[in-house]
Amino acid sequence: MLTIYGVYRSRATRTLWLAEELDLAFKHVPVIQARRLADPLADDAPTNTLTPSYLAINPMGTIPCIDDDGMVLYESMAINLYLARKYGTSVAPTDAAEDAYMMQWSFFAATEIEANALKISSTFAEGLADTDSGRAVIDVAARMLRRPFRVLEQHLADRDYLVGNRFTVADLNAAEVVRYAQAHTPIFDAHPAVKAWLARCQSRPAFKAMWDARTAEPS
Template identity: 50%
Template sequence: MLTLYGVYRSRASRPLWLLAETGTPFAHVPVIQAYRLPQPVAADAPVNTASPEFTAVNPQAQIPALKDGDLVLTESLAITLYIARRYGGDLGPRSDAETALMEQWALFAATSVEGPALEMFYPLASGAALTPEQQATVNVSAEKLRRPFARLDAHLAAHPFMLGDRFTAADIVVAECVRYAQGNAALMAEFPALDAWIKTCQARDGFKTMWAGRMAEPA
C-alpha cells in the first residue's frame, strides 16, 4: 500500500487531491512542518519534519514524501505524476506524448507560476489592508505572472483542460500552483479562461475532499 507523508497544508495537497480523485487506498502519515511547532524536538511533539522517524524517510526534512514498496519519492510533482501513471487510470497519461505533456505543464507551473504566485499569496492571505511594501510585492508578482497566465489562458480558451478534453493530474498540479494567486481577484479577472478553468477544477469532489482535510488542520 502507498504511504504518503505530509499534512494537507503543504504541497502534499497535490498528491492528496489526486488520491481523492482516484480512490486509491493509501496510508496517510500527517507529518507537520517543524517550523510550525514551538518545540519540534520535544518528546511529546507530533511527528514533524525534524523527527528522526521522518528524516529516515527524507533526509532533507521536507514534505511530502511517498513510499510504495521499496520506492521512496520526495518531490510533490514527482509523487503526483507517479501516482497518476501507476494508479490514475484516465487521470494519468494514455501515451508517451501525454506523459511528456504532463511533465511539461508540471514543470511550467513549478518554474513559471509557483514562485511569484507564492510571493503574492503571503501578503494577501490575511485579508488585511496591505502596507505600501506589501502592495509593491503584489504588483511585482502580478507582473511576473502575466506572461505565464496569458499562455495558460490562451490554452484553456481552446481546450477545457490541460491535456485537452479530460481532467487529468496535469490539471491538479497546475491548479495547485495557480491557486496561490487566486486572492488577487483583479489579476484573475484579466484571464477569464484561466479563472473559469480553476473554478471548474475546484468544483470537483476530489478537490472538495482534499480541501475539507486542509480546513480540518490547524492553520
C-alpha cells in the first residue's frame, strides 16, 4: 500500500493532490516540520523531520516522502512523476516526448521559480508584506521571477495546459510551485495566461479536496 509522509502544510500538498487526482488509496502519516516545534526531540513531540524513526525512512528528513510497497522516494518531483507513470491515466505521459516535457516543466518550476516564490510566500505569511523590509524582499523576488513567468506566459498564450493540451502531472507540479507567489497579485496581473492557467488547475475537484484538508489542518 502507498504511504505518504508529510503534513498538508508542506510540499506534501503536491503528492496529496496527485493522490486525489489518481483516486489512490493511501495511508497518510502527518510528519511535521521540526522547525515548527519548540523541542522536536522531546518524548511527547509529534513525529517530525528530526524524529529518529522518520530519519530511518528518509535520511534527509524532508517531506514529502513515500513508501509504495517498499519503493521509498523523498524528492517531491520524483515522487509525483513516479506515481503518475505508475498509476496515472490522462495525467501521465503517453510517449517519451511527453515524458521529457513533463520532467522539463516540473524541474523548471523547482529550479527557476520555487526559491523566489517561497520568499514571497514566507514574507506574506510572516505578516511582513507591508513593511519596508518585506516590500524589499518581495520586489527583488518578483523581479527575479519575471523571466520564468514570461516563459510560462509565452508557452500558455495559445494553450490551456503545459503538455499535450490536457491537465497532467506537469501542471500539478508547476502549479504547486507557482502558488507560492500567488499573494503578490501584480506579477499575475502582468501575466494573464499564467493567472488563468493557475485558476484552471486550482478549480479541479482534487485540488479543492486537498486544499480543504490543508485548511483544516492546524497551522
